[in-house]
Amino acid sequence: MTDQAGKAHATIAEGALRSALPYRARPKRPNALSASLTFGWRALLKIKHVPEQLFDAVGNPIIFTLMFTYLLGGAIAGSPGAYLQYLIPGILVQTVILITAYTGVNLNTDISKGVADRFRSLPIWRPAVIVGALLGDMVRYALASAIVLALGLILGFRPESVVGVVLSVVLIIVFAFSVSWIWTALGLVARTPNSVLWVSTLIMFPLTFASNIFVEPKTMPGWLQTAVIFNPITHLVSAVRGLMYGTIPVGHIAWLLVGCVVLVVIFAPITMYLYRSKK
Numbered sequence: 001m002t003d004q005a006g007k008a009h010a011t012i013a014e015g016a017l018r019s020a021l022p023y024r025a026r027p028k029r030p031n032a033l034s035a036s037l038t039f040g041w042r043a044l045l046k047i048k049h050v051p052e053q054l055f056d057a058v059g060n061p062i063i064f065t066l067m068f069t070y071l072l073g074g075a076i077a078g079s080p081g082a083y084l085q086y087l088i089p090g091i092l093v094q095t096v097i098l099i100t101a102y103t104g105v106n107l108n109t110d111i112s113k114g115v116a117d118r119f120r121s122l123p124i125w126r127p128a129v130i131v132g133a134l135l136g137d138m139v140r141y142a143l144a145s146a147i148v149l150a151l152g153l154i155l156g157f158r159p160e161s162v163v164g165v166v167l168s169v170v171l172i173i174v175f176a177f178s179v180s181w182i183w184t185a186l187g188l189v190a191r192t193p194n195s196v197l198w199v200s201t202l203i204m205f206p207l208t209f210a211s212n213i214f215v216e217p218k219t220m221p222g223w224l225q226t227a228v229i230f231n232p233i234t235h236l237v238s239a240v241r242g243l244m245y246g247t248i249p250v251g252h253i254a255w256l257l258v259g260c261v262v263l264v265v266i267f268a269p270i271t272m273y274l275y276r277s278k279k
Helices: 002-020 032-049 051-077 080-099 101-112 115-120 128-155 162-189 193-209 222-229 232-244 250-277
Strands: none
Touching (some): 051 080, 051 128, 080 101, 080 128, 101 115, 101 193, 115 128, 162 193, 162 250
C-alpha cells in the first residue's frame, strides 16, 4: 500500500506540475543570419548604454578638422576654405579607421567578464557572436561618417557628386569591416581591453598620418613618399576624394577591394580559430 500511495502521489504531483506549466512547442534553433543579426543588435545597444564609444567619432574629427583647417589651412592651401575641400575626405577616412579598434576592445571585454563563455555554450552558429558584432559596428561606421560629413558641410565643404559621397562611405565601411578582423584577432589574444586599444592606436596613427590625409605626398622626403605610396590608407583617401569630386579612380578602388578580400581571408579564419580554442 505504501508503494502504491507513493506512486499515486508522484503521479498527482507530476500532473499538477504539467497543468501549471503552459505547453509550448520547442522553439526552432536560430539560423546563422538571425543569430548574427541578434548579436548585431546587441552591439548597437552597447552604443546606446555606453555612448562614450562615440567620443572618437565626434571628438577627433572636430578637433583635427578645426585645428588643421584654421591653424594650418592657409599655409598649406592658401586659405582655410580651399584646404577644407581637400581635408574632409581624409578626415572621414581617419575617423572611421581609428574607431575600428573598438571591435576588438568590446570582444576582449566580453571575454574578460566571462560573457563569451556563455555565448559559446548556446546552441547557435558559433561565428555569429563575432559576425554580429562586426555588422553592428558597420552601423557605427555609417553614423561616424554622417557626423564627419555634417561637420564638413557646416564649415563649408562642398562635394561635387552626391552619389560619389554615398559610394565613398560604402567603400570606407567595406574597408573598415575588413580591418576590424585584425582587431578581433588581437582582442582574443590581448590581456586587457586597454592593451587592444593601445596597440591598435600605435599601429593606426602612423598609418593615417603617413598618408595623403593632411598634405600631398609630393611635399615629403623621397623615402617617405615611397612609404606613403604603399600605404593602403593613401589609396583609400585617393579613392574617396575622386568619388566625391566626380571621378571614378578604378585603380585605387580595385587595389582596395583586393586588399579587403585578402585581409578577410587571412584574419577571419585566424579569429575563428582563436575564438573556438579560447579557454
